Amino acid sequence: MLANISHDSKIDYLELNPAGSKLLFRDKRRQLHLYNIKEQKKQTLLNYCKYVSWVPNSDVVVAQNRNNLCVWYSIDEPDKVTMYEVKGDVESIQRTEGKTEVIVDTGASTISYELKEILIEFGAALEYKGLEKAV
Numbered sequence: 001m002l003a004n005i006s007h008d009s010k011i012d013y014l015e016l017n018p019a020g021s022k023l024l025f026r027d028k029r030r031q032l033h034l035y036n037i038k039e040q041k042k043q044t045l046l047n048y049c050k051y052v053s054w055v056p057n058s059d060v061v062v063a064q065n066r067n068n069l070c071v072w073y074s075i076d077e078p079d080k081v082t083m084y085e086v087k088g089d090v091e092s093i094q095r096t097e098g099k100t101e102v103i104v105d106t107g108a109s110t111i112s113y114e115l116k117e118i119l120i121e122f123g124a125a126l127e128y129k130g131l132e133k134a135v
Contacts, residue, residue, distance in 0.1 A: 005035055005042065013052055017059050022075060024061060026052055032063055034078060045078055046070060051090040055100055060120050062102055064090045069102060073119040084113060 009027035016023055023035040032049040035042045046052075051064040061072040069084040088106035095101075100120055101112040 007033075015054060017054055017075070018057060019059070022059065024052060024054065030065075034061075034075065043078060045072070045081075053093055055093055055115070055120055056095045058120050060115070062090070062093055062115075069104070069113060071115060073116065086111075086113065 005023075007025075007027065009029050009031075011025050011027055013026040014023065015025075021037050023037060024032065025035065026032045026049050030047065030049050031044055032046040032052055033042055034045050045061070046063050046065050048065040049063050050066075051062075053062055054060065055062060059075050061070075061075055063070045064086070067085055067087065069086045069090065071082045071084075072078060072080070073082065074080060086104050088104045088111070091103045091105045091110065093100065093102055094112075098117060100115040100117055102115065104111045104113065
């Protein structure tokens with residue numbers, strides 16, 4: 001067994017990062033937590049979390065609370081979050097060659113918010129030993 005996590009509320013979202021070293025989970029109280037498996041340390045990232053997902057093939061986290069889109073480009077520094085004000089609810093994340101977008105449903109239409117691909121790729125290159133690509 002690698003870790004045992006105690007939590008006092010039911011979990012409704014649970015997902016590992018691509019390396020399997022970090023666990024994101026959201027409970028029924030809508031609190032978003034990050035658990036570092038190696039350090040066996042849990043911390044709360046966000047309250048009132050409506051949506052959460054890892055950006056595909058990266059350690060970047062996208063979440064929504066109320067009218068804020070929150071992006072952690074470096075999940076190893078959870079206090080450094082980039083926030084965007086949005087109207088509507090995050091629907092999905094689409095990642096294609098060289099472009100990552102968060103799709104938001106406003107009720108009348110959908111709007112896409114482009115994330116900073118250079119930060120996503122840089123973090124992934126550092127995390128997964130692609131130092132030549134990072135340079």
